[in-house]
Amino acid sequence: MTTMDIIIAFCQEENHMMHGMRNFAEARVALHAYVSSRPSERTYTLERMMQLMAYLGHPQDTLKIMHVAGTSGKSSTAYYAAALLMAAGKRVGLTVSPHAVEVNDRVQINLTPLPEQIFCQELSAFLGLVTKSGITPTYFELLIAFAYWEFVCQRVDYAVVEVGLGGLLDATNVITRRDKVCLITDIGLDHMRVLGSTLPAIAAQKAGIVQLHNTVFCYRQDDSVMEAIRTACVHKQAELHILEHAEVPQELHGLPLFQQRNFGLARGAVQFVCERDGDAPLAAEAWLKAGHVHIPARMETFQHDEKTLILDGAHNAQKLHTLGESIRVQYPGQGVAVLVSFVAGHEHRVTEGMKAITGLAQHIIVTEFAGAQDFPHHSVAPEAVIAACQQQEFTAVEVVSDPAQALKALLERPEPIQLVAGSFYLLNHIRPLVLHMQESVRGHP
Numbered sequence: 001m002t003t004m005d006i007i008i009a010f011c012q013e014e015n016h017m018m019h020g021m022r023n024f025a026e027a028r029v030a031l032h033a034y035v036s037s038r039p040s041e042r043t044y045t046l047e048r049m050m051q052l053m054a055y056l057g058h059p060q061d062t063l064k065i066m067h068v069a070g071t072s073g074k075s076s077t078a079y080y081a082a083a084l085l086m087a088a089g090k091r092v093g094l095t096v097s098p099h100a101v102e103v104n105d106r107v108q109i110n111l112t113p114l115p116e117q118i119f120c121q122e123l124s125a126f127l128g129l130v131t132k133s134g135i136t137p138t139y140f141e142l143l144i145a146f147a148y149w150e151f152v153c154q155r156v157d158y159a160v161v162e163v164g165l166g167g168l169l170d171a172t173n174v175i176t177r178r179d180k181v182c183l184i185t186d187i188g189l190d191h192m193r194v195l196g197s198t199l200p201a202i203a204a205q206k207a208g209i210v211q212l213h214n215t216v217f218c219y220r221q222d223d224s225v226m227e228a229i230r231t232a233c234v235h236k237q238a239e240l241h242i243l244e245h246a247e248v249p250q251e252l253h254g255l256p257l258f259q260q261r262n263f264g265l266a267r268g269a270v271q272f273v274c275e276r277d278g279d280a281p282l283a284a285e286a287w288l289k290a291g292h293v294h295i296p297a298r299m300e301t302f303q304h305d306e307k308t309l310i311l312d313g314a315h316n317a318q319k320l321h322t323l324g325e326s327i328r329v330q331y332p333g334q335g336v337a338v339l340v341s342f343v344a345g346h347e348h349r350v351t352e353g354m355k356a357i358t359g360l361a362q363h364i365i366v367t368e369f370a371g372a373q374d375f376p377h378h379s380v381a382p383e384a385v386i387a388a389c390q391q392q393e394f395t396a397v398e399v400v401s402d403p404a405q406a407l408k409a410l411l412e413r414p415e416p417i418q419l420v421a422g423s424f425y426l427l428n429h430i431r432p433l434v435l436h437m438q439e440s441v442r443g444h445p
Helices: 003-017 024-032 047-056 074-087 116-133 139-153 199-209 223-235 257-276 284-291 317-330 348-358 382-391 403-411 424-442
Strands: 065-069 092-095 158-162 181-184 215-219 239-243 300-304 307-311 336-340 363-366 397-399 417-421
Touching: 024 116, 024 139, 047 116, 047 139, 065 074, 065 199, 074 092, 074 158, 074 257, 074 284, 092 139, 116 139, 139 158, 181 199, 181 257, 199 223, 215 223, 215 257, 223 239, 239 257, 257 284, 257 317, 300 424, 307 403, 307 424, 317 348, 317 417, 336 348, 336 403, 348 382, 363 382, 363 403, 382 397, 403 417, 403 424, 417 424
Parallel strands: 065 158, 065 181, 092 158, 181 215, 215 239, 307 417, 336 363, 336 417, 363 397
Antiparallel strands: 300 307
């Protein structure tokens, strides 16, 4: 029997033997035990992950994988890559983080999160196996290992894997297959306490996903970024493809500018895979369908009372600046109100991020949040955001501490464009409220 056969047989056996948790609420309780109280001390190492994957039989190395790293656009590029692979007739696994609404967002098959009952059943069996291993992974490590395991159980043809943080020491970086395809999105200054304080240092960490004889796709970027990527590729004897610009069909030029760039990177990689694997080139209709895939919390738009509500997980200056440019292009001359908050521990993001937001907004609402997804987290104090606004001589700002009340205040604003941004963890609080609001509207003609 192959490693894949053994894993699938074990999955089937465990599913017959174990029932465990019944719903997402119970799953969240079970997963909370793996949340690190002090993440900086234990998360950024591959030691535990490599031990766990060895115990599991290295399921990640039974999969064909696209591995996506970078600073901006990782999730969107991953979604586009998955959609394009589906259009090529592949059965595709996708794992992204953080999750937008519920934890099953992190284990998707053909762009559909595992249904609640199946997710909880499979996770119960997997947690039993982890317990037997004697290894205690972090929350993120556990869910990445579970995604790799489940993709094997679900017999996917290809898995698309988004890096959590950096690349070199990220929990996803345990794939040793030579046919792995790496996509490196635009790189900027972020997570500097962990990855380094310069672009070359950060780029070297991101390029750390490149393994022996992989194939790598990226856009041409800053010279120091390109030097780090080239160095990694030379060291690993990897084949580097540098894209000069995004090749996007005319029919997709209505996408936000940053999404056109993300789609173009995914398209280049999937074209290569189709040619390498002997698949027929994708038809124009397939490109267009994949280009319109729904991507949660990435310039995600909703209509409400003749206004446009936009949710976006942009949380640093680079992402917020790009988001602002795209909003100006798509909604020229329209007033913008913004609901914003940033996660604590990255206070350097606030000053530069608010430069981008104050240059876009007519009114700003500052809120607060707290949670335990991946690690315990909470927002920066509203006073820090207010101070950043004052530095820009922006005074049309208010504080509404409760996220639900802050959303209500935003929706009552007169500006036709209403934006929620600043942290993906903020959207964990806001997006479920928006989806419930939309469902309520549809349920009442």
